[in-house]
Amino acid sequence: PEILNYDPITTATDMWNIGVISYMLLTQESPFVGADNQETFLNISQVNVDYSEETFSSVSQPAKDFIQKLLIKNPEERPTAEACLSHFWLRQGDFILLCSPEESCCPSLLPGHATKCSEERNVRSSCNGTCSNKEDKENIPEDSSTVSKRFRFDDSLQYPQDFMTDFVC
Incomplete structure (x- = not known):
């Protein structure tokens, strides 16, 4: 609000x-x-x-x-x-649990199925196949005039069920 x-x-x-x-x-x-x-x-x-x-x-x-x-x-x-x-x-x-432990879905979240993080603290999610590295930076154009300075509402969340499967194994 x-x-x-x-x-x-x-x-x-x-x-x-x-x-x-x-x-x-x-x-x-x-x-x-x-x-x-x-x-x-x-x-x-x-x-x-x-x-x-x-x-x-x-x-x-x-x-x-x-x-x-x-x-x-x-x-x-x-x-x-x-x-x-x-x-x-x-x-x-x-x-x-949204998937069984043997599916190795998000193993660091499942009791008894913890995984070790690498020294770079890479985090891999087998749920959506993305990796994140702390060196990753947001790609923002150097020309700041192209970056919107206002919050914009769009229809991307009109039907959340369409993308919910991205978060669930």
């Missing part, structure tokens, strides 16, 4: 984003998507979120509580990162 209202961006904004990402990963739906951008923006500004039993049928109550605590309009009322890490859902280990 801060972005839509041109309010200052703080770590509380990041916590909102964690709530949105958690919602999308657990329900495979966008919490605010509307028929068009105007409806989507209205859903965000009014925090119109579907917490129905149908949407959350396969999500535990602690996970739902975690999301509800983050998707609060007033940034000052959202929990801090430290408070989130102490949330019961994250402390209890209530995570569902």
Whole structure:
């Protein structure tokens, strides 16, 4: 909501984003998507979120509580990162494996299947086949006039289910 209202961006904004990402990963739906951008923006500004039993049928109550605590309009009322890490859902280990351990999906996240990082701390994800190296830099053109200085909303998240398979093995 801060972005839509041109309010200052703080770590509380990041916590909102964690709530949105958690919602999308657990329900495979966008919490605010509307028929068009105007409806989507209205859903965000009014925090119109579907917490129905149908949407959350396969999500535990602690996970739902975690999301509800983050998707609060007033940034000052959202929990801090430290408070989130102490949330019961994250402390209890209530995570569902999205693939079996023998598939070696994201092995560093699976108990008993830890992998060693290289000295360069390369991180490889067998889920989406991407590698990240700390020397990698964002490719930004030297001519700063070509870089947009304004946040732009587009339709890329109109149908989140179309790209959710990129995050799940």
